[in-house]
Amino acid sequence: MDFGLTTEQRQIRDMVAEFADEEIVPRAAEIDEEDEFPRDIVDQMAELGLMGMPFPEEYGGADLDYHSYALGLSEIARGSGGLGTVVAAHISLAGNMLYAFGDEEQKQAYLTPLAEGRDIGAFALSEAGAGSDVPAMETTAEKDGDGYVVNGGKLWISNGSVADTVTLFAKTDPDAGNKGISSFVVRPEEDDGFIVEGTEHKLGDKGCPTAELRFDDLYLPAERLLGEEGDGFVQALKTLNGGRITIAARGVGIARASLEAAAEYATERDQFGGPISQFQAIQHKIADMDTKLQAAELLMHKAADLKIKGEPFIKEAAQAKLYASEISREVANEAIQIHGGYGYTKDFPVERFYRDAKLNEIYEGTSEILRNTIAQQVLDK
Ligand SMILES: Cc1cc2nc3c(=O)[nH]c(=O)nc-3n(C[C@H](O)[C@H](O)[C@H](O)COP(=O)(O)OP(=O)(O)OC[C@H]3O[C@@H](n4cnc5c(N)ncnc54)[C@H](O)[C@@H]3O)c2cc1C
Numbered sequence: 001m002d003f004g005l006t007t008e009q010r011q012i013r014d015m016v017a018e019f020a021d022e023e024i025v026p027r028a029a030e031i032d033e034e035d036e037f038p039r040d041i042v043d044q045m046a047e048l049g050l051m052g053m054p055f056p057e058e059y060g061g062a063d064l065d066y067h068s069y070a071l072g073l074s075e076i077a078r079g080s081g082g083l084g085t086v087v088a089a090h091i092s093l094a095g096n097m098l099y100a101f102g103d104e105e106q107k108q109a110y111l112t113p114l115a116e117g118r119d120i121g122a123f124a125l126s127e128a129g130a131g132s133d134v135p136a137m138e139t140t141a142e143k144d145g146d147g148y149v150v151n152g153g154k155l156w157i158s159n160g161s162v163a164d165t166v167t168l169f170a171k172t173d174p175d176a177g178n179k180g181i182s183s184f185v186v187r188p189e190e191d192d193g194f195i196v197e198g199t200e201h202k203l204g205d206k207g208c209p210t211a212e213l214r215f216d217d218l219y220l221p222a223e224r225l226l227g228e229e230g231d232g233f234v235q236a237l238k239t240l241n242g243g244r245i246t247i248a249a250r251g252v253g254i255a256r257a258s259l260e261a262a263a264e265y266a267t268e269r270d271q272f273g274g275p276i277s278q279f280q281a282i283q284h285k286i287a288d289m290d291t292k293l294q295a296a297e298l299l300m301h302k303a304a305d306l307k308i309k310g311e312p313f314i315k316e317a318a319q320a321k322l323y324a325s326e327i328s329r330e331v332a333n334e335a336i337q338i339h340g341g342y343g344y345t346k347d348f349p350v351e352r353f354y355r356d357a358k359l360n361e362i363y364e365g366t367s368e369i370l371r372n373t374i375a376q377q378v379l380d381k
Contacts, residue, residue, distance in 0.1 A: 003298075005067065012068040016075040019048060024079025031080055031207035032352050037162050038207050042086065046117020050076070053091060055099055059107055060115035066304035070249040074300075077253030081356025082207030084250040089158035089208070090114065092243040094121025097167040097183065101227045101235050110165050110185055119164035124154040124186075124213060125236055131156075132369050134169075134236060135178040139215065141170035148172070148184065148225070150193070150218040156363070160211025161196045163188060168215075169236060172229045181232035185224045193218030204355030241314050242307060243364050244321035248300040251324030251360045255293045258328070258335035258353045262286065265339050265348070276338070285334045292327035299323050315377035322370040325360030332357045 005013070023044055031038050045051055053069040055061025064072070069091070077084025091114075098111040098121075113119035130136040139152025150170050160166070166186040173180030188194045197212040227235060263286055266277035276282050299320040306313035332354040336343035343350045361367045 003301075005071075009065070009068045009071060012064060013071040013075060015048070016050065016072040017078075019044070019050075020075045020079035024076065024083060028080045028352070029346070029349065031082055032204075033206075035201075035206040037086070037159075037209055038080075038083065039162075041083065042117065042120070045076070045087070050087065051090060051117030052095070052115025055091075055095060055111065055115040059099070060112040062115075066245060066307050067301055070245055070252075070300050070304050073246045074249040074253035074256070077250040077356075078257045079253075080207060081250065081254055081353070081359070082205050084253060084356075085158050085205050085208040085359070086120075088243065088246040088250060089123055090121040092246040093123030093239055094159075094163070094165060094167050096239050096242055097123065097226060097235065098165075098185070100238065101183070101231070102185075105223070106185060106226065114165060120159050120162050122157050122159040122163035122166045122211075123239070124157045124160065124166050124168045126154060126156050128153070128155050132366060134233065135181065137169065137171060137181065139168075139170040140174060141172050141182060141184065141220070143172070144219070147219055147221040150184070150186075150215040150220060152215050153197070154213040154215075156200065157211045157213055158208050158363075160213050161199050161209045166194075166213075167226065169232045170215075176230065178233035179230050181236070182229045183226040183232040183235050184220050185226060186218070186220065191218055191220065203358060204352065205359045240364055241317050244317040244370075245300060245303045245307065245313075247360055247364045248296065248303065248317075248320035248324040251321070251328035251357065252293065252296050252300055254353050254357045254360075255289070255296060255324070255328040255331040258332040258350060258357075259286070259289045259293055261348065261350050261353070262289065262335040262338040265342075269340075282338060285338060289331045289334055292331060296320070296324040296327050315374055318365065318370040318373045318377075321360070321364065322367055322374070325357070325367060328357040328360055329354065 049062035052061035053064045057063050095114050114121045127137050141148040141150045168184045168186045171180050172182040193216045195214040197214050200210040267275050269276045303313050303316040303320040335350040
């Protein structure tokens, strides 16, 4: 493993960092307060190629390697955790479903507008009774002539209320367990029976609408099926494995924002006749925060490295996501502590970092599920 970034990877990181500092950071508190999808910022990101970072140019993407993509995503999340989710769900989940499992026509029709940022993507897997337990899903897609009729509902779908393209999972054979799940492309604007029931009021992750969806005799023509009937469960797992690298990146970005805010505050806040950064207790917190951040970044790049090389990366992606999720919450917590009473108010951004970080431990595999995955991978060897 090469621990150094290439010139191009540094340039990408610096370009996105500059964009985040100029366009996202100044708006982040407002996005958090209003909880509106920041379409103007998304449009700007599209112009910079950030809505299609890892996809080939032939499908409208920026053709970046996974290190660059993770670095870019972490810089977006450093500015706003909600925007980090918008991009991660759009690219790593919806986009990658189409890139990995779509046929040429589906890629041209649905992936290209996503990668160019003209369309927004969502990935609809979870249901009220089926979060960690994916095969417990109850949404069905019944064969009807040449197409399918979908009935059921999905919960907690990031970008779900603003998406132009939704990759949807439903049971085509309800008696076949995880082998009876198939995936489809849904176009909410074109397809009758796609209903947005509402969006969640959340602790954090504001600006990324998390929607409840209902499907009421939603008709999908046969050409909307992704891959073969029954492939859906394996497709979902493969997509989520890759997605975990970008959720790790979201954690890295939030941890970096927390550390930078804490270090700045510690040098500016005077108590007992000097800056609080003179106290060893504060210095040790800063040291631990930075050490955890560095370790999280290395795990993120290790998983990205294996993915690029086409080697197995299930364990490494789970570890990168698990660790970055937990340390981003810990680092944000210490950032609040360093800010004292001010940290507990909305006058400083660290309370937002804490709320945003918490989500990482829940979506795209809870920390408990990831520990199951890692243990299985270690024990099965
Ligand atoms: C803001 C937000 C955005 C989301 N975005 C999306 C999205 O875009 N698309 C999508 O499909 N889903 C999305 N989700 C759903 C998310 O992936 C699920 O919430 C998550 O998988 C957990 O499922 P659950 O909430 O049903 O919890 P449950 O599965 O009910 O778990 C509850 C608790 O039990 C534990 N648990 C469950 N099973 C086990 C086990 N076998 N071993 C040990 N512990 C276990 C869990 O770790 C957790 O602590 C989102 C969720 C949120 C909150």
